[in-house]
Amino acid sequence: MLALGPIAFTAPAVLVALLALPVLWFLLRAVPPAPLRRRFPGVALLIGLNDDESQTDKTPWWLLLLRMAAAVLVILGFAGPILNPQSESTGTGPLLVLVDGTWADARDWNRRATRLDAVLDEASRDGRPVALALTTDLPPEGPQFQAAERWKSRLPGILPNPWAPEAARLTEWADALEGRFQTYWMSDGIARDGRMQVLGALESHGDVRIFESPAPAYALRPVVLQDGDILLTALRAGAGAAESVSITAHGLDPNGVERVLARTSAAFSLTGKTAEAKLTLPPELRNRISRFTIEGYRSAAAVSLSDDSLKRREVALIAGRDEGESVAVLAPLHYLEQALSPTTDLIDGALEDLMLANPDVLIMADVAQVSELEEDALIDWVMDGGLLLRFAGPRMAASSVSRNAEHPLMPVRLRAGGRSVGGAMSWGAPKVLAPFPEGSPFIGLPIPEDVEINAQVLAQPGPDLAERTVAALADGTPLVTRKKLGAGQVVLFHVTANAEWSNLPLSVLFVQMLERLAVSTRPDLPDASDLAGTTWVPEQVLDAFGTVQTAQDRPGIAGEDLADAPLSQQVPPGLYRGEDRRIALNVTNANTELSATNWPARVPIDGLQVAREVRLKGWVLSLAMILLALDVLATLWLSGKLMRGAVAVLALAVLPLMPQDALAQETEQDLAALAATTEVVLAHVITGNEQVDALAMAGLWGLSDKLYQRTTVEPAAPISVNIETDELSFYPFLYWPITPETPLPSAQAYAKLNRYMRSGGLILFDTRDGDIARFGSGTPAGRRLQELARPLDVPPLEPVPEDHVLTRTFYLLQAFPGRYDGGSIWVEAAPADAEQAEGIPFRNLNDGVTPVVIGGNDWAGAWAINRQGLPSLPVGRGYAGERQREIAYRFGINLIMHVLTGNYKSDQVHVPDLLERLGQ
Numbered sequence: 001m002l003a004l005g006p007i008a009f010t011a012p013a014v015l016v017a018l019l020a021l022p023v024l025w026f027l028l029r030a031v032p033p034a035p036l037r038r039r040f041p042g043v044a045l046l047i048g049l050n051d052d053e054s055q056t057d058k059t060p061w062w063l064l065l066l067r068m069a070a071a072v073l074v075i076l077g078f079a080g081p082i083l084n085p086q087s088e089s090t091g092t093g094p095l096l097v098l099v100d101g102t103w104a105d106a107r108d109w110n111r112r113a114t115r116l117d118a119v120l121d122e123a124s125r126d127g128r129p130v131a132l133a134l135t136t137d138l139p140p141e142g143p144q145f146q147a148a149e150r151w152k153s154r155l156p157g158i159l160p161n162p163w164a165p166e167a168a169r170l171t172e173w174a175d176a177l178e179g180r181f182q183t184y185w186m187s188d189g190i191a192r193d194g195r196m197q198v199l200g201a202l203e204s205h206g207d208v209r210i211f212e213s214p215a216p217a218y219a220l221r222p223v224v225l226q227d228g229d230i231l232l233t234a235l236r237a238g239a240g241a242a243e244s245v246s247i248t249a250h251g252l253d254p255n256g257v258e259r260v261l262a263r264t265s266a267a268f269s270l271t272g273k274t275a276e277a278k279l280t281l282p283p284e285l286r287n288r289i290s291r292f293t294i295e296g297y298r299s300a301a302a303v304s305l306s307d308d309s310l311k312r313r314e315v316a317l318i319a320g321r322d323e324g325e326s327v328a329v330l331a332p333l334h335y336l337e338q339a340l341s342p343t344t345d346l347i348d349g350a351l352e353d354l355m356l357a358n359p360d361v362l363i364m365a366d367v368a369q370v371s372e373l374e375e376d377a378l379i380d381w382v383m384d385g386g387l388l389l390r391f392a393g394p395r396m397a398a399s400s401v402s403r404n405a406e407h408p409l410m411p412v413r414l415r416a417g418g419r420s421v422g423g424a425m426s427w428g429a430p431k432v433l434a435p436f437p438e439g440s441p442f443i444g445l446p447i448p449e450d451v452e453i454n455a456q457v458l459a460q461p462g463p464d465l466a467e468r469t470v471a472a473l474a475d476g477t478p479l480v481t482r483k484k485l486g487a488g489q490v491v492l493f494h495v496t497a498n499a500e501w502s503n504l505p506l507s508v509l510f511v512q513m514l515e516r517l518a519v520s521t522r523p524d525l526p527d528a529s530d531l532a533g534t535t536w537v538p539e540q541v542l543d544a545f546g547t548v549q550t551a552q553d554r555p556g557i558a559g560e561d562l563a564d565a566p567l568s569q570q571v572p573p574g575l576y577r578g579e580d581r582r583i584a585l586n587v588t589n590a591n592t593e594l595s596a597t598n599w600p601a602r603v604p605i606d607g608l609q610v611a612r613e614v615r616l617k618g619w620v621l622s623l624a625m626i627l628l629a630l631d632v633l634a635t636l637w638l639s640g641k642l643m644r645g646a647v648a649v650l651a652l653a654v655l656p657l658m659p660q661d662a663l664a665q666e667t668e669q670d671l672a673a674l675a676a677t678t679e680v681v682l683a684h685v686i687t688g689n690e691q692v693d694a695l696a697m698a699g700l701w702g703l704s705d706k707l708y709q710r711t712t713v714e715p716a717a718p719i720s721v722n723i724e725t726d727e728l729s730f731y732p733f734l735y736w737p738i739t740p741e742t743p744l745p746s747a748q749a750y751a752k753l754n755r756y757m758r759s760g761g762l763i764l765f766d767t768r769d770g771d772i773a774r775f776g777s778g779t780p781a782g783r784r785l786q787e788l789a790r791p792l793d794v795p796p797l798e799p800v801p802e803d804h805v806l807t808r809t810f811y812l813l814q815a816f817p818g819r820y821d822g823g824s825i826w827v828e829a830a831p832a833d834a835e836q837a838e839g840i841p842f843r844n845l846n847d848g849v850t851p852v853v854i855g856g857n858d859w860a861g862a863w864a865i866n867r868q869g870l871p872s873l874p875v876g877r878g879y880a881g882e883r884q885r886e887i888a889y890r891f892g893i894n895l896i897m898h899v900l901t902g903n904y905k906s907d908q909v910h911v912p913d914l915l916e917r918l919g920q
Contacts, residue, residue, distance in 0.1 A: 007616075010080030017075045024071060028064050063634050066627055073624035083614040094129045094145045094181035095119075098202070101134030103300040103587055104188035104217045104237075105160040106544040111608045112186060115211060116155060119184055124148035131181075134158070135165035137569075138173050145181075156870055160544035162300035162587060163567035167194030174201035183208045190217055190237055191595040199603070210605045212597070218245060218294050219301035219594055222586050225310055230279040232292060232304075234266040237594035242270045246295040247277060251288040251306075261285060263295075273594060283345060287311045293546065300587045303546040305575050307584035308518070313360040315344045315519060318351060320366035320395045332365035332393065335505035336497050339514060355381060361519050362386060365497040366393025368401050370409075379408050383486025389519060390490070391497040392457040411468050411483040411492050413460035430454050430502075431473040436533075440470040441516040441579055442480075444532025444559065448507050453479065455501040456494040471513075480513075491517060518580035531559025534578055541574035542587070677730050679716035680900070684860075685736040686720050692737050693720065698872050699860025700735060703892040705869070711810065711893060713900065723749045728756040732899050737860060738767045740780035744788060754793040757851035762899040765789075767856035770820030782856070794852055798829040806850075809897040811890040818857030818888050819875050826854040849899050862888035 009015065097119060099105070105112055116132075123130050124147070131143030132151050171194045183202045189212050202208050221233040232247050244267040251261045262285070266275035281289075289310065294302035319332040340346060347357060351370065354362065355377045362381070367390070370378065382388050388409060390396075402410035430452035436442040459465055459478045470491075471480035482491045495501040504510050512530065536559060538551035557571060559578075562585065565571045576583050599605060682704055684696040700718035707713045721734065723745055728734070734756075745753065757763065767781035800806060800816065804827065807813050816825045828850035862885050864872040875885040 006084055008082045009076075010082060012079060014075060014079040018072070021068065021071065025064070025068060028059055028067055060638070063631065063638070066631050066634065070624050070627035070631065073620050073627065077617050077621035077624060081616040081620060083616055092126065092128065093206075094131065094179070095123050096143055096177075096181050096183045096202075096205075097130060097132045097151075097186070098183060099132065099134050099158075099186045100165065100188040100190075101136045101158075101160045101544075102164050102188045102190070103160065103162045103544045103546075104190050105186075106162075106299045106546070107217065107297060108213050108215060108608065109160055109545070111213070113155060113158075115186070115608045116158075117152065120148040120152045120155075124152070132158070134161070135170050136161040136163060138165075138169065142173075142176065142178075153870070157874075161569075162542050162544040162573050164190075164192060166566060166568075167192060170194060171197045171201070174198045177201065177205055180206050182206045185210050187212045187597060187599075188217070189213060189596055191597045195597060196600075199600075208603055210599055210603055211608060212605055213608050217301075217594060218297050218299070219588050219592065220247070220292060220294060220304040220586075221588050221590060221592060222584065223292055223304050223306065223310060224590075225312065226278075230281065230286065230310070232264065232266060232277045232279065234268075234275045234277070234294060235588070235592065235594045236268060236273055236275075238273075238596040240270070241268075243268050245275065245297070247292055248295050249279065249281075249289045249292050251285075251290045253288075258290075261289060283312060283314070291548065298545045300542045300544050300546045300573060303542060303548075304586055304588075305540070305542070305548075305573075305584035307575060307582045309584075313344045313519070314347060314357070315340055315361045315363060316347050316349075316354040316357070316359040318348070318354070318362070318364050318367055320364070320368060320393060332391070332497050333363075334498060335510070336363060336365065339505075339511045340519065344519070352377070360387065361389060363389045363391070363497075363519070365391045366395045368395045368399035375409065379485070382409070382488035382490060385487040387488060387518065388490045389517065390492045392492065392494050392501075393496045397457050408485065409490055411481040411490050412465060412478070413462060415458040415460055431475060431477075433479065434472045434474045434476070436471055437469070442471055442513055444529070444534060445509060445512050445516070446529060448509055451502070451504055451507050451509060453495060453502040453504070459494070516580070528560045528563040531563050534559035536562050536576035536578050536583065538572070539575045539577050539582070541572045680713055680896075681716050681719055681731055682896070683719045683721045683731040683734055685734055686722050687737055687739055687742050689739050689741065692739055695864055695872070696735055696737050696860045698864035698866070700863070702863035702865040702871075703889065703896070705865065706863075706889045707893060707896060711897065713896065723753065728752055728761065729759060732761060733896060734761065734763045735860060736763055736765050738765060738781045738785045738788070740784050742784055742788065750791045757793060760849055760899075760902070761851065762849055762895070763852050764859070764895065765852060765854045766818075766859055767854075768858040768861070770818065770823035770856040770858060779856075785854070796829040797826040797852070797854065800825045800827050801830070806853075806894055806898055809894045809901065811894055813887070813890055813894060815887060816855065816857065816891045817862070817884050818855075818859035818891075819861040819873060820857045821884055823856045825857075826852075828852065849902055853895065857888075859888055859892060863892055 097116065099112070099116070120130060128148065129145035130148045130151050131145045132154075133139055133143055174197070183206065185199075185202070185208060187210055199208060217237040219235040221235065224231040224233075230249075234245050234247065244265045246263060246265050248260045249262040250258060253259050253261070262279055262281060264277045264279050266277040268275045287310075289306050291306055292304045317333050317336060337346060344361075347354065347359060349357075351374050355374075358381070362378075378388065390410070396414075400416075401407055402412070402414050403416060404413075406413050432449070432453070433447045433451055435447070436445065453473055456473075456477065456479065459469075459481060464483075465478065465481075468481045468483050469478040470482050472478050478494060480491065480493055482489055495504060497505060499505055515530075535556040537556045538554045540548050541551050541554070543549060551574060557576065561571055562576060562583065567573055567585070567587065571585070573585050573587050576585060682700045684693070684700055686693055687696075697718055697720060704715040704718060707715050719731070721728065721731065753763075765785060767779065767785055769779040769781045772779055802814060806816075806827065815821065861873045862875050866872050871885065875881045875888070
């Protein structure tokens, strides 16, 4: 290969032909010798005549230049020109490709994947075994060196994770490596603990080369509510330019549609690594925010999920006594206001006015009686999800409320009077709190030794008392009781909200108990002691690209792990729900700082750019042909024959097109009919949703491919069918994905569909809702299918029985999964007199093919392949997911064999009788 700057030639010997260009130039310029002059009298008769075929005696310079350029291009084309030639790799032996695979890689993951693909191509060309590992998902058995082609097939399934590697585990893994190999480390560019130790361990086995993007990494710290304003802090790794980033707040509008609710910008100084911005929003808008993002930046660290710490609750306070006490600390609401004012929006007023404000929590301090009208309003409010928190006091102890019968707004019945030191039921000494019982929202909270109770209202014993007690004294008497009322709850502290009956309101425990009851929230993530004994279920999780996903069936996480455990596969970033509140676990925390990695000078560092080789031979030869065509036209022009030549060329170009223009529509229909009837063709019904239709087509491609590989059926390319205009009888099988927006067919289309099903065609209706419909709830797609199927001549249906012919047309099956598994599959019901044949494990249901199969397992999603022949969508996880995809393919093959063979498989029940008659 000869390289000349950015261009190289694979056959440089051909370039020797360029030396012949001067000779060619001379030949092209040569003209015939001048004619001899002879006088001939008859020439006078030719005077005044014009020659229509005159020739110039000298080739024009521009035509000569055109021909020389064409000759040069032909020579260069056959020399095999290549743009950006890639030099052959000099590396030998095993190659370890270590990819950080963190949230910082997600911002330009496509470029990293392209670079990975180029590295594997180079290793494949050199015949080097390759091992590929992610620092965020290290293989426990160490690197596995395999052929580069095997890793290339797995590249689409390798994705970054939304967490950073554990430094200790990565260092331990690197120290355990053995043998000699070269390392390509695709770094995310973020400085992390243990990087230099890992680098040293890798260098002990061979050369190390770093691949790193020069683009800066950005992140958002968890938002902070400060004096009613939202404080946003953006981070970047590295400095050197003054710039600003746009931060958007996302949430639901009043119609329940997610949209951008607010936008602001944070400016970085020339050398700054942090930038702050403030948002001032009304509480109604602030409470609807679900997350903040750095606009235009794909990364989990650029997303800050919002939890209850941002949503300041509206808490209404009502006291049973006049609060104009001479000593403020004796006021019933004093300690509540001190505890709640930093984290909640407090409102007060008359009870009827507070009900109109619809607060999140209503606290009643020593309020015994309310009017009947107010009581009804309170009950309705609690049943709609409100939290009524009541505190005892002298008024409640002296009243008759909830004495003879349990009051709806009290969690338990109360005894008359109270219990206090020196009273009729005096204690010998103040009482302390007992450990919180299992199931209590306060479980795990440390109980200060100096918290003492001097008086309380007592609860009447009853069968529900133990269940409703969430905090008790050391002697077992209830301190806090609770009961559910509709969607809300009523909680009673059997002591006062001030320090008259206990010193509980003076302790940190009092604030923590209010937090656990979701009366107030705290601005930062609680520590392990705060969350001890609790379990948190993930509602939403973040992937590395910052996309919010439903947590589905992920298991709950212990509160201690939520507070202390590093982010991992078991504890991913996301939104977690406890009993009464939600906590956001973000990629960053309040102390996170970003810095660029400072690699040693001895380590070579490359970017992610890949200069792909571009073979120019075809382009150069095509350009040469264009110049030669121009030469022909120029020659015709100089000879005066251009018009006749142009007419001939135009006629040759237009003539083949004339019949198509005249019969375009008929020809198209004929070709479609011919293609559909000469070969087996799988078809899907056009829904009008481009994404669904594309997935259906990709699914039929995948199923056709499997049929070609495993059976004697060799399907042609799948076809999209418009049931309004296309003829359906050409296709033995129709796949019809149902969406909530699927249009209802016209009367003519319904007639065609009924004729199609009566004549032996099979329609697979797929509502694609198997992930939610299996739980017993109706889905929009299911309801749309019911509307669509009413005018159809659909026979009685039943779930696929275990002995149905579909279970054995090609494979023996008892499950029919797609992307989802477990939903019911419906087929034409068996006749009432159908019986299982003796000795045969299936019934002879009927002689025909079931006209419909109905389900919601999204079979096209499981069958779908891309242009490279790889699965388009994931199915499950790991081996179990691939096994589910395989069963989905087998179901598709059984379905096609069923519709193509008709009653062949059902007739196999007669084989034993035939063999017996033949004496076999």
